[in-house]
Amino acid sequence: MKVPTKAPLAVALVGALALVACGSSTSDSAGSGAGSATTLSGEPIKIMSIQAMSGPSDTYPGLPAAVQAAAAAVNKAGGIKGRPLEVTVCDDQFDPNKGADCATKAAQGKYLFVTANSSTGDRYMPILEKAKIPSIGEVPSSASELKSPYSFPFGSGAVNIAGGGTACGKLGKKDPAVAVVDIAAGRNSASFFGIGLKPFNLSINKTVPIAPTASDLTTATATLTSGTTDCIDLVVGTTQATKLLLALSQAGSKATPAYGATVIEDKMLKTLGDAANGLVLVGSTPPAGDTSIPAIKQFNAELDAAGVSADIRSEGALTAWATVHLVAQYAQKLPTIDGESLANALSTAGEINFSPLPKVDFSKSIKVLFEGNRIFTTAVYFSEIKNGTRTPLFDNTAFDVLTSS
Structure with a gap:
């Protein structure tokens, strides 16, 4: 059935705000440009973007920048139950050990969720799963991400x-x-x-x-x-x-x-x-520059407001941005704001239709070549x-x- 548009290799195999790598201090710039951080109170709700920001691989600064821009917009709108979102960008340097370090930092810091564009999933995903922290929005590039019940992808390589x-x-x-x-x-x-x-x-x-x-x-x-x-x-x-x-x-x-x-x-x-x-x-999404779609128009406006260059926007950045807004909506309704509660909410939500993300039902995977993989959309x-x-x-x-x- 055709799915008309309404209102996110990293490559095919497996993407300006201050970005903070693991090993440095945690970023508190999620409210930057919003001017509302002083009105928020309580313990910050921590989210992490795992990316290769240095090392031998290609780097895609647009993805973590989109996470930062979305968090800034959420904070401007009042945060989550009055609490601020705080973003850490963890540089895995295209190194599996560094990817594991990122996940360990998230586990120790009791982060709400992680969104990633990384080749190190086989190392970080088991750590996140043990800590009951969901990885949301990523394009799976490892066997662990394709199997873990704490992996919630909105696309597939x-x-x-x-x-x-x-x-x-x-x-x-x-x-x-x-x-x-x-x-x-x-x-x-x-x-x-x-x-x-x-x-x-x-x-x-x-x-x-x-x-x-x-x-x-x-x-x-x-x-x-x-x-x-x-x-x-x-x-x-x-x-x-x-x-x-x-x-x-x-x-x-x-x-x-x-x-x-x-x-x-x-x-x-x-x-x-x-x-x-x-x-x-x-x-898995319409083009990131198609501002005829209201959600994508909002994406570009929020990245403009955050000073993110148009040269580093992509469908992956669009997915990362939309993931933050989706999670913010779900987190507002959680009795306890933690990774396990969020994962349970997503797993039992039924069909999720959140423009510009593809429609998914995280309780129903789709067989492509073989059963059991966490592929939820083939559109x-x-x-x-x-x-x-x-x-x-x-x-x-x-x-x-x-x-x-």
């Missing part, structure tokens, strides 16, 4: 990859290929592309591995552009995606590339320039990059990757 197949089919493509990062997780994830192709009676005609540290993509590009390939799903990190898109453009490729929208910020599109034109982005939205701007496709309608309808 697997579904975004499958959505690349849906995009190819909806656009009438006939010869799809997939470029995958040449590690076990990447090779295994490539099969999700076929899920989105299946309703169109299409299959993956070409799989091209890309070494995660490759700098010369000439051979891979030549393989991808050979024959009649007309659509390419990119199952690689953003650094390699940028290199590959530039190489495809230089090779004169006419094939339509598709990629997960979660952490695609405008600064990346500016780096790509004309090479970004025609790129189809797949995400995706599409946008196409035109002259550096996200342009909604298909009238901003969401489609189910399992059925294409």
